[in-house]
Amino acid sequence: MSARSRSPVIQGWCPGALRPMESGDGWVVRVRPRAGRLSQDQAREIAALSAAHGNGLIDLSARANVQLRGVSMASHTPLIAGLRGLDLLDDSAEAESQRNVTLAPFWSPRDGAYDMALDLSAALTAPRAMRLPSKFGFVLDLGAAPILRHSAADIRIERALGGALVYANGAQTGAVVPMAQAVTQALGLAQWFVDAGGVGPDGRGRMAALLAGGAALPADFTMHPVPLAPPFMPRIGLHPTGALVGFDFGQMQAETLAALADLGPLRITPWRMVLVEGATAMPNLPQLITQPDDPMLRVIACTGAPACSQAHRPTRDLARALAPHIPQASLCHISGCAKGCAHPTAAALTLTATPQGFDLVLNGCAGDTPTRAGLAPSFIPQALHAL
Numbered sequence: 283m284s285a286r287s288r289s290p291v292i293q294g295w296c297p298g299a300l301r302p303m304e305s306g307d308g309w310v311v312r313v314r315p316r317a318g319r320l321s322q323d324q325a326r327e328i329a330a331l332s333a334a335h336g337n338g339l340i341d342l343s344a345r346a347n348v349q350l351r352g353v354s355m356a357s358h359t360p361l362i363a364g365l366r367g368l369d370l371l372d373d374s375a376e377a378e379s380q381r382n383v384t385l386a387p388f389w390s391p392r393d394g395a396y397d398m399a400l401d402l403s404a405a406l407t408a409p410r411a412m413r414l415p416s417k418f419g420f421v422l423d424l425g426a427a428p429i430l431r432h433s434a435a436d437i438r439i440e441r442a443l444g445g446a447l448v449y450a451n452g453a454q455t456g457a458v459v460p461m462a463q464a465v466t467q468a469l470g471l472a473q474w475f476v477d478a479g480g481v482g483p484d485g486r487g488r489m490a491a492l493l494a495g496g497a498a499l500p501a502d503f504t505m506h507p508v509p510l511a512p513p514f515m516p517r518i519g520l521h522p523t524g525a526l527v528g529f530d531f532g533q534m535q536a537e538t539l540a541a542l543a544d545l546g547p548l549r550i551t552p553w554r555m556v557l558v559e560g561a562t563a564m565p566n567l568p569q570l571i572t573q574p575d576d577p578m579l580r581v582i583a584c585t586g587a588p589a590c591s592q593a594h595r596p597t598r599d600l601a602r603a604l605a606p607h608i609p610q611a612s613l614c615h616i617s618g619c620a621k622g623c624a625h626p627t628a629a630a631l632t633l634t635a636t637p638q639g640f641d642l643v644l645n646g647c648a649g650d651t652p653t654r655a656g657l658a659p660s661f662i663p664q665a666l667h668a669l
């Protein structure tokens with residue numbers, strides 16, 4: 283197999299609203315809801331802006347952001363004007379690239395997590411804030427037990443006896459501080475990352491890579507062990523804070539977002555699901571996943587061809603066809619190329635498109651060495667049954 287068939291282009295940055303990313307179906311405009319929450323008015327207006335200035339398709343990202351697809355150079359200006367009126371934008375593309383804060387969605391107004399996320403976001407985008415790599419992110423996971431250990435982060439804040447445990451992603455230890463000091467402590471750790479050489483000449487860098495390279499954490503981050511946490515699987519259904527609903531491939535139509543907005547404020551989750559805040563009944567809307575055993579929850583597929591210019595093949599029709607064949611507790615990731623955007627971590631089954639067909643990877647990622655190579659789509663169900 284040629285190197286070209288397995289080597290996607292790594293952009294090294296994420297799209298924003300002010301710095302959209304080109305895709306096969308136009309520009310992708312990523313909106314970062316503050317602390318992952320959209321008011322009903324914000325959600326309704328985003329739906330209207332998507333229909334008016336994009337192609338009406340809205341993706342949810344693994345960092346709990348909302349992406350409007352199909353935006354053009356001409357429609358970007360009025361779209362940005364609309365978003366700015368909703369208090370969803372930062373002052374500059376640089377500022378928005380710094381506001382990478384993911385908040386565990388089951389917070390309550392009394393636990394302080396939402397305000398902490400807002401405070402951290404404000405500090406990261408302040409005029410003289412330190413400059414971090416654009417993929418550098420913070421996870422605030424302040425429930426009784428952590429639920430976002432699988433979400434990408436460089437610095438994590440979790441609940442601990444006596445306050446908050448602040449630690450570097452990839453570290454075995456962290457610092458426990460009173461809740462009121464957690465943001466300051468996290469920013470101090472980020473400053474250490476910069477001072478210790480975590481940012482490369484190209485402006486990129488991740489915490490785990492710095493630690494893997496042998497950097498020694500400051501003493502106060504070596505005092506408290508990071509406890510083990512059982513794997514967390516989000517459950518579609520009713521929760522004390524609202525109704526958690528899903529979407530095929532984490533994508534919805536603008537009218538679905540508008541209809542959800544009528545039911546309550548929306549918390550965007552890093553599982554590409556939405557928590558309808560305060561809902562006490564499951565929404566009854568078309569195009570929603572409302573049952574926890576829905577087969578579509580067992581498949582993940584990126585945009586694929588033709589909407590992504592890097593894709594070797596379409597992905598989503600294959601994913602729909604395969605979903606009923608995937609065992610209930612399993613997960614199948616279909617990726618349009620070896621980059622694996624939709625699921626950067628390992629899955630039980632991964633099918634990676636190449637010019638020759640699909641490569642099958644078992645318990646690995648899209649770019650890993652395949653068990654079978656060049657499978658024709660029509661042969662894949664048979665190949666999966668043979669496993």
Ligand code: SF4
Pocket residue numbers: 290584585586587590591592593594617618619620621622623624
């Ligand atoms: S993984 Fe999918 S969305 Fe990402 S670059 Fe490849 S084809 Fe495009």
